[in-house]
Amino acid sequence: AESVAAAATDLPSLKAAIESFDGCDLKKLCNKTVVYAGTIGAPVMVLGEGPGGNEDQIGLPFVGKAGQLLDKMLTAIGLDRKANTFISNVNYWRPPGNRNPDKDELAVCRPFVNRMVALAQPKVIIAAGGVAAKSLLDTTTGIMRLRGSERPFTTPAGTEVPMFPMFHPAYLLRRSQDKSRAWRDLLLVQERLREMGVEV
Numbered sequence: 001a002e003s004v005a006a007a008a009t010d011l012p013s014l015k016a017a018i019e020s021f022d023g024c025d026l027k028k029l030c031n032k033t034v035v036y037a038g039t040i041g042a043p044v045m046v047l048g049e050g051p052g053g054n055e056d057q058i059g060l061p062f063v064g065k066a067g068q069l070l071d072k073m074l075t076a077i078g079l080d081r082k083a084n085t086f087i088s089n090v091n092y093w094r095p096p097g098n099r100n101p102d103k104d105e106l107a108v109c110r111p112f113v114n115r116m117v118a119l120a121q122p123k124v125i126i127a128a129g130g131v132a133a134k135s136l137l138d139t140t141t142g143i144m145r146l147r148g149s150e151r152p153f154t155t156p157a158g159t160e161v162p163m164f165p166m167f168h169p170a171y172l173l174r175r176s177q178d179k180s181r182a183w184r185d186l187l188l189v190q191e192r193l194r195e196m197g198v199e200v
């Protein structure tokens with residue numbers, strides 16, 4: 001994955017490389033490789049956990065119920081996947097029964113994730129949910145403690161991108177009492193974008 005990712009010179013070629021990559025066993029068990037959606041060159045990148053049932057059918061990230069809530073959350077701070085937001089995941093293949101991707105599966109994808117950040121050069125990353133946040137930050141600390149503040153994501157090249165861990169929209173669909181905390185996290189993103197002079 002490392003060398004295949006390094007050879008990709010732009011996001012469409014990285015997408016094609018991930019789609020033809022056979023190094024993750026999950027690929028044999030699912031329908032589609034789900035790479036990214038949204039706007040290339042966008043200031044904001046959302047990284048989720050990985051495709052669910054709807055995404056696996058359609059081949060695009062965040063298209064089910066959680067995706068609809070994600071879109072609403074983004075809209076609240078002026079973000080839109082059609083205009084200024086790029087959306088992907090830390091794993092590209094739906095695990096059987098929608099279980100979480102395990103450590104090895106995430107590790108296989110990681111060079112692609114790193115390369116995607118390097119090529120997309122987002123100003124800010126939103127890590128949607130504990131699986132994405134823990135994996136990106138290489139920590140066992142849970143989302144309850146990770147959310148609520150900026151946690152820089154460091155690329156292998158040493159560049160730091162401001163990152164904001166947030167509750168996963170699928171979690172918020174189950175626990176609407178936590179929506180106010182998600183709202184506070186969205187405002188942190190908005191504030192940070194303003195601070196950097198990014199118009200959205």
Ligand code: URA
Pocket residue numbers: 048049050051052055060061062063064066067088089128129170
């Ligand atoms: N949940 C995720 O984390 N990612 C998707 O693409 C869809 C649902």
